[in-house]
Amino acid sequence: MAHIRRARSGQGWEARYRDPHGKERARTFNTKRDAQQFIAGAEADLQRGDWLDPRVGRIRxxxxxxxxxxxxxxxxxxxxxxxxxxxxxxxxxxxxxxxxxxxxxxxxxxxxxxxxxxxxxxxxxxxxxxxxxxxxxxxxxSGAVKANPCARVKMPRSPRAEMLFLDPAQIVALAEAIGDEYALLVKTAAYTGLRAGELQALRVRRVDLDKCNLDVVESLSEVEGQLIFGETKTYSRRQVGVPASLAAELRLHITTRSLGPDDLVFAGPRGGPMRHNNFYNRHFKPAVVRGALPDGLRFHDLRHTCAALLISEGAHPRAIMERLGHSTVQVAIDRYGHLFPRIHAELTDSLDKLYRGGHDDPTSAGATSSDG
The missing domain is CATH 1.10.150.130 (Tyrosine recombinase, N-terminal domain)
Structure with missing residues (x-):
């Protein structure tokens, strides 16, 4: 039971209580009133389950x-x-x-x-x-604090980089401008939606051209100059379909280079892993200029382009989420939701045609039978 008593030194008052583990704790105060207030607070914390070990709270x-x-x-x-x-x-x-x-x-x-x-x-x-x-x-x-002081702290708004989208003709223009060495990389990015690191980590054994599928299981990143193969961004191992025409180009790319199962589909100039920054600065950015493509176009915009193409074909947000490897459907909606209104308008027009067609057809449901 908690109690207070005179300190053995005769100077001040000692407050004593037992922690949740049954260990006796003590603290000395100058006045009896301070000791009483401390005991009252400690007992309240114990009853609520909010008690903290003061030694843990002193850790820096x-x-x-x-x-x-x-x-x-x-x-x-x-x-x-x-x-x-x-x-x-x-x-x-x-x-x-x-x-x-x-x-x-x-x-x-x-x-x-x-x-x-x-x-x-x-x-x-x-x-x-x-x-x-x-x-x-x-x-x-770990019980060092009662609450996280970061709760309800507002952040400055972060302006989202403008997303740029290419149409099929512009994708061809970029592929031609970047040259044969990286043209297929550009087209694969635009029509699969894979991230740069996922494309650069793609191995031949992960490419099933008979079924037109890519198995996306790892990603390549560069940390302090060191290239590291690891999990994808959202740990989203997934299978991504490849358009048949693109699959044919991938097959030709692999066979003409005699690539083995563990070889990288898209490698650097010497056959090793690509360094994305080098590729981006030396090849991609100049190709954007040569191809007269939108100023500020990034490689990541090819991923956005894939999403836009899917939406233009009426794809459901969940299909986009699964293809691009987003963590949730909401991520896909938040990122590309502004592209859906046009699709909704087109779908509404299609429903209107069905509606008008039904009313024009005297045998449609709801027409009155002459037999009574």
């Missing part, structure tokens, strides 16, 4: 950050590297030396505000905030 933020990185085994190498850079450059200089339990919501708000007013890009601010929130989630799960 940077130690919890190390714990988070050590246990976040799900992070892809590129993502981990990005988080480590954010910690080093932005997060730890502000929070690193502070006790985790002493950091409050106002501190997190100031952190976001200071980064924003310093001119940091909204995406950088958001990602740094994500790091802080993840560290606090570890501390919360």
């Amino acid at each position: 933020f940077d130690d919890w950050a190390d714990e988070w990185l050590a246990t976040a085994v799900h992070l892809k190498p590129n993502t981990r590297y990005g988080y480590e850079r954010l910690l080093e450059r932005h997060v730890l200089p502000v929070f690193g030396g502070k006790r985790i339990a002493n950091i409050e919501r106002i501190d997190v708000r100031r952190f976001v505000s200071d980064m924003t007013t310093a001119g940091m890009a909204a995406g950088t601010v958001r990602n740094a905030f994500t790091v802080v929130r993840n560290v606090f989630n570890i501390a919360l799960d």
